[in-house]
Amino acid sequence: MTTRKIRKRGLDVAAVAGLGMAAGILATAAVQRHTLESLRTRLERLEQQSHAQRHANLASQQRQHWELLSKAMDDPELTEVLDIFEIPVTAQKRRQYLFANALYTNLLCYYRIGNLSRDEFFKHARGMFQNPIVREYWYATRHQRASLTGTEEAELGRLIDDLLLQLDEADTDEWWVVGEPPLDP
Incomplete structure (x- = not known):
């Protein structure tokens, strides 16, 4: 009977350890998913800012082009x-x-x-x-x-x-x- 109790305790400890390990893996996965989502959101924001900056640069260049041509056409x-x-x-x-x-x-x-x-x-x-x-x-x-x-x-x-x-x-x-x-x- 003592042998059975020891086996049962060993199985209980293994089960608890397994559950603890699974919980740890799930928690780690949740943290990683959150981190990846945060990185994705930041990357999208940076891409939008880059796109807006490109438009601003093109508009500025267009304005400068027109100013130079206007000066040349006037003189x-x-x-x-x-x-x-x-x-x-x-x-x-x-x-x-x-x-x-x-x-x-x-x-x-x-x-x-x-x-x-x-x-x-x-x-x-x-x-x-x-x-x-x-x-x-x-x-x-x-x-x-x-x-x-x-x-x-x-x-x-x-x-x-x-x-x-x-x-x-x-x-x-x-x-x-x-x-x-x-x-x-």
């Missing part, structure tokens, strides 16, 4: 500094090209900060490039865009190049239906 001597076109152009044409650049850069910025989808970017560009001066500007700066590779801006530039080809080849005056809007990535 013929400064406009000459930005004469980077493949063909010689008059002072008037150079100012028009700079304004076309400002329009395109503004559209690009709207897309980058998420105010426009790729489809909307395409549709706005399709309208903007109906203007012959904007098209001339685009063709006059072709070699500068060729140096952009592997960037979002380069990809959007190719999208515009394809659109202009489609518009040139279209046998309709209904330009607003020409070209297939791209899918958003």
Whole structure:
């Protein structure tokens, strides 16, 4: 009988120890889950802050770009500094090209900060490039865009190049239906 009591006590101690170990494992798992959830929440907050900072940086850069172009368009001597076109152009044409650049850069910025989808970017560009001066500007700066590779801006530039080809080849005056809007990535 003594042997039975000792075995029973041994089993009780083992069971209690097992339950204690299981409780410890569950408590550790709960703490780890809480820690992981806290880390996930913090990471999401940091990503949102990073996204907001990127938008603020793009907006600031856009503002600075416009200020520089405005100064150049207002002062013929400064406009000459930005004469980077493949063909010689008059002072008037150079100012028009700079304004076309400002329009395109503004559209690009709207897309980058998420105010426009790729489809909307395409549709706005399709309208903007109906203007012959904007098209001339685009063709006059072709070699500068060729140096952009592997960037979002380069990809959007190719999208515009394809659109202009489609518009040139279209046998309709209904330009607003020409070209297939791209899918958003």
